[in-house]
Amino acid sequence: MILFLYNLMLLAGLVLSAPWWLWRMATTEKYREGFKERLGWTGLRGIETGGRQVLWVHAVSVGEVLAVSRLVAELDTALPEFRVVVSATTRTGHALAQDRFGAARVLYAPLDLPLAVRRRIAELRPRMLVLAETEFWPNLLAGCFRLGIPVVVVNARISDRSWPRYLRLKRLWRPILGQLTRVLAQTERDAGRLRALGCGGVSVGGNLKFDVRVAQEAEATRLLRELAGGLRLVVAGSTVEGEEPLLLEAWRAVMEAVPDVVMVLAPRHPERLETVVALLEGSGFRWRRRSAMGKTMLAAGEIVLLDSMGELASVYSLAAVAFLGGSLVAAGGHNPLEPAQFGVPVVMGPHYENFRAIVEAMREAGGIRIVEVDGLAGGMAGLLVDGASVEDVGVRGRRVFEAQAGATRRAIEAIRDVLAEVRN
Numbered sequence: 001m002i003l004f005l006y007n008l009m010l011l012a013g014l015v016l017s018a019p020w021w022l023w024r025m026a027t028t029e030k031y032r033e034g035f036k037e038r039l040g041w042t043g044l045r046g047i048e049t050g051g052r053q054v055l056w057v058h059a060v061s062v063g064e065v066l067a068v069s070r071l072v073a074e075l076d077t078a079l080p081e082f083r084v085v086v087s088a089t090t091r092t093g094h095a096l097a098q099d100r101f102g103a104a105r106v107l108y109a110p111l112d113l114p115l116a117v118r119r120r121i122a123e124l125r126p127r128m129l130v131l132a133e134t135e136f137w138p139n140l141l142a143g144c145f146r147l148g149i150p151v152v153v154v155n156a157r158i159s160d161r162s163w164p165r166y167l168r169l170k171r172l173w174r175p176i177l178g179q180l181t182r183v184l185a186q187t188e189r190d191a192g193r194l195r196a197l198g199c200g201g202v203s204v205g206g207n208l209k210f211d212v213r214v215a216q217e218a219e220a221t222r223l224l225r226e227l228a229g230g231l232r233l234v235v236a237g238s239t240v241e242g243e244e245p246l247l248l249e250a251w252r253a254v255m256e257a258v259p260d261v262v263m264v265l266a267p268r269h270p271e272r273l274e275t276v277v278a279l280l281e282g283s284g285f286r287w288r289r290r291s292a293m294g295k296t297m298l299a300a301g302e303i304v305l306l307d308s309m310g311e312l313a314s315v316y317s318l319a320a321v322a323f324l325g326g327s328l329v330a331a332g333g334h335n336p337l338e339p340a341q342f343g344v345p346v347v348m349g350p351h352y353e354n355f356r357a358i359v360e361a362m363r364e365a366g367g368i369r370i371v372e373v374d375g376l377a378g379g380m381a382g383l384l385v386d387g388a389s390v391e392d393v394g395v396r397g398r399r400v401f402e403a404q405a406g407a408t409r410r411a412i413e414a415i416r417d418v419l420a421e422v423r424n
Helices: 002-027 062-078 091-101 114-124 138-146 163-168 170-177 188-196 219-228 244-257 270-281 312-318 353-364 373-385 387-403 407-423
Strands: 053-058 082-088 106-108 126-132 151-156 182-185 202-204 232-239 261-267 287-289 303-305 319-324 346-348
Touching: 002 138, 053 062, 062 082, 062 091, 062 126, 062 151, 062 407, 082 091, 091 106, 114 138, 126 138, 126 407, 138 151, 138 170, 151 407, 163 170, 163 188, 182 188, 182 407, 188 202, 219 232, 219 312, 232 244, 232 312, 232 373, 244 261, 244 270, 244 373, 261 270, 261 312, 270 303, 312 319, 319 373, 346 373, 353 387, 373 387
Parallel strands: 053 082, 053 126, 082 106, 126 151, 151 182, 182 202, 232 261, 232 319, 261 303, 287 303, 319 346
Antiparallel strands: none
């Protein structure tokens, strides 16, 4: 009954929004990309299985793809009799997944329409579906349950922002989530929330992002190292709308206090690059794009716009200080572990709800600085001026990163256990 009502509302929404979607598809390439795959038609073109059974791992966007990157690699080693196929929802997530895992096993996730889901499941015939975080789509889950395909959720979390919405609809979710085979929550808080929603087989597995390490140095990292000379880098990563003007304002004060610095600015969403370019053009600062770096040495106070995909995690390794975006405005923050793994001190704003457990662990250990908007310049400059402090904060942050490792191993063990139960 719940699934019927969901599909009825979904159909009504699609009918009402069809003109808008048709217009966007006609005028914007990203809405056309992967359209047939989103409808479940893949024909397994280019998806190599080698006759092996499929383990289907679904990651939504860039963050989830990064989180499961080590898990996918270790599944390849631990379960060589299976072919791990990865799906993503967003265009950027799909591109990063292809870069990380190879195009021969990456595809777009189907829309949560009954026919699209049935087509995809019939083509892949997965032995198991592994969901990253809480990508709960009723038709996808129901399609797996109907055919006896186990569903394991890894890195599961319920953010503070989404918790009230889930709670209001828990009676609707309970019949579906109660059929999940295993759920590995990031924290005890997440586990409690998931149990309250009716999820079955919940345990705490930890955060996969504590296990993710940069596999190789990016080209941008090599170029920046060569062109920076003796200058120090402040890497402002994953910035969102409304933050770049605040960073540019703070940058003037940082330069006055610490002249020998360069900023690497990496907006979270590629579609915003031209907006950021316009801000930089009007800022009065010397700047250049990463894609047009050239061979000219960087000048003190210069800004490099990181307009490339998949290089930020590696670039953090060069940072004297890292600022994590999505935290000066109410966007929930981004993952501070990417710079912390290199012993880089991290500065964040007060909005870090999406990574509360990680940030609080680092904060308790003295491995991160949380600042308000008016304290941004002082927070970055203070660390740069005080060499002992910057080293201490970085070391403490890295200790938190290393102490929390092990989520990937626990996820592999859970997946193996479920496969063994199914075989028996």
